[in-house]
Amino acid sequence: MRIIDVHTHPILREDQRGPAGAAQLIRRARAHGIEHLVALGDVLAFSRMQTVEQVQLINDETAAVMRAHPHFVTGFCYLNPLLGASAVEAEVARGVARGFRGLKLEIANNARDACMAPVMRAAERHGLVVLQHAWSMTNIHQRRFHTDPEDVATLAQRFPRVPIIMAHLTGCGVRGILAVKGCLNVVIDTSGAAPEAGLVEFAVEQLGARRVLYGSDAPVRDFGVALARITGSRLDARTQRMLLHDNASALLRLP
Numbered sequence: 392m393r394i395i396d397v398h399t400h401p402i403l404r405e406d407q408r409g410p411a412g413a414a415q416l417i418r419r420a421r422a423h424g425i426e427h428l429v430a431l432g433d434v435l436a437f438s439r440m441q442t443v444e445q446v447q448l449i450n451d452e453t454a455a456v457m458r459a460h461p462h463f464v465t466g467f468c469y470l471n472p473l474l475g476a477s478a479v480e481a482e483v484a485r486g487v488a489r490g491f492r493g494l495k496l497e498i499a500n501n502a503r504d505a506c507m508a509p510v511m512r513a514a515e516r517h518g519l520v521v522l523q524h525a526w527s528m529t530n531i532h533q534r535r536f537h538t539d540p541e542d543v544a545t546l547a548q549r550f551p552r553v554p555i556i557m558a559h560l561t562g563c564g565v566r567g568i569l570a571v572k573g574c575l576n577v578v579i580d581t582s583g584a585a586p587e588a589g590l591v592e593f594a595v596e597q598l599g600a601r602r603v604l605y606g607s608d609a610p611v612r613d614f615g616v617a618l619a620r621i622t623g624s625r626l627d628a629r630t631q632r633m634l635l636h637d638n639a640s641a642l643l644r645l646p
Contacts, residue, residue: 392424392631392632392635392636393426393632393635393636394423394424394425394426394427394605394618394635394636395425395426395427395428395429395604395605395635395636395639395640395643395645396420396425396427396428396429396605396606396607396609396614396617397428397429397522397556397580397604397605397606397639397643398429398431398522398556398558398580398582398606398607398608399416399420399428399429399430399431399606399607399608399609399610400430400431400432400433400434400608400609400610400611401413401416401417401428401430401456401464402430402432402433402452402453402456403433403610403611404433404436405435406610406611408610410455410456410459412610413430413456413459414459414460416609416610417460417463417464419609419614420609420614423614423615423618425614426463427462427463427464427465427639427645428463428464428465429464429465429466429467429492429493429522429606429639429643430453430456430457430464430465430466430467431453431467431469431495431522432449432450432452432453432466432467432469432495433449433452434449434469434495434497434524435497435498436448436449439497439498439499439536440471440473440499441471441499442474443474443478443482446469446470446471446474446478446482447482447485449469450466450468450469450482450485450486450489450491453466453467453468453469453491454466454489454491457489457490465490465491465492465493465643465645466486466489466490466491466492467486467491467492467493467494467495467520467522468482468483468485468486468487468491468493468494468495468519469494469495469497470482470483470494470495470496470510471499472496472499472500472504472506472507472509472510473499473500473506475506475509476509479509479510479513480509480513483510483513483514483517483519487517487519491519492519492520492643492644493519493520493521493522493556493643494510494513494514494519494520494521494522495522496510496521496522496523496524496538497524498524498536498537498538499536500535500536501534501535501536501537501538501542502523502525502538502542502543502545502546503538503542503545503546507546508549511546511549511550511553514550514553515550515552515553520554520555520556520642520643521553521554521555521556522555522556522558522580523538523543523546523555523556523557523558524538524558524559525538525539525540525542525543525557525558525559525562525563525567526538526539526559526562526563526583527539527540527562527563527564527566527567539570540557540563540566540567540568540570540571541570543555543557543567543570543571543574543577544570544571544573544574544577547571547574547576547577548574550576551574551575551576552576553576554576554578554642555574555576555577555578556577556578556579556580556604556606556642557571557577557578557579557580558579558580558582558583558606558608559580559582559583559584559608560579560580560581560582560583560590560591560594560603561581561582561583561584561585561586561587561590561620562582562583562584563579563583564587564590565590565593567579568593568594568597568598569597571598572597572598575602577602578598578601578602578603578604578638578642579594579598579602579603579604580603580604580605580606581594581603581604581605581606581617581620581621581634582606582607582608582612582617583608583612586616586619586620586623590620591603591620591621591624591626591634592624592625592626595626595630595634600626600630600633600634600638601633601638602638603634603638604634604638604639604642605617605618605621605634605635605636605639618635621634621635
């Protein structure tokens with residue numbers, strides 16, 4: 392079965408993982424039958440609030456992984472929206488010139504914040520996908536920079552023509568699925584916390600098979616465990632194929 396992984400971090404300083412570690416991760420991906428992956432960058436390398444230069448370095452590293460593994464890696468451009476519209480637009484232009492196919496948002500700010508407008512306008516202008524970190528939070532004091540599923544829904548409603556991947560199905564849970572159910576421009580990747588029986592099936596039931604796609608969050612999570620969320624589910628073979636490959640291929644315009 393063909394597999395595209397839409398959520399990986401080949402460069403990860405926390406894991407002492409530089410270019411050699413990225414190559415090792417890609418070998419592991421191939422061993423699991425993965426034929427393409429999305430590299431999201433070391434998005435917490437310099438804490439949650441990076442400077443312009445640090446954002447550029449993160450994306451330079453992603454571009455280097457793409458060059459080292461052509462036709463296997465697609466890069467997403469990491470952004471810190473709090474740096475302002477000019478910095479965002481300049482970094483998106485750099486990413487587009489390098490062949491990046493999406494934008495990655497982490498925890499610099501909440502997705503409902505006004506600073507997201509330049510990000511979303513740039514995504515729409517360049518035809519890019521936005522991958523937004525999200526989690527069902529219980530620490531209310533972190534809401535100013537952590538995005539909950541309801542915040543993703545707000546973002547999606549404000550920018551209905553921009554395709555959004557809400558990250559971390561098993562971090563967002565049932566609450567997350569229901570929060571974005573009515574937002575047809577939102578899909579969910581299956582990365583996140585430990586597997587939860589029946590959750591992938593519930594996502595498919597509520598959203599439809601075309602709005603769920605496989606992601607691992609490797610090396611933070613293991614490829615084998617992440618894949619087993621889908622291959623060990625009660626979903627039929629055709630639906631598993633959609634989640635593992637076809638949905639991501641269509642969204643990212645991959646072969």
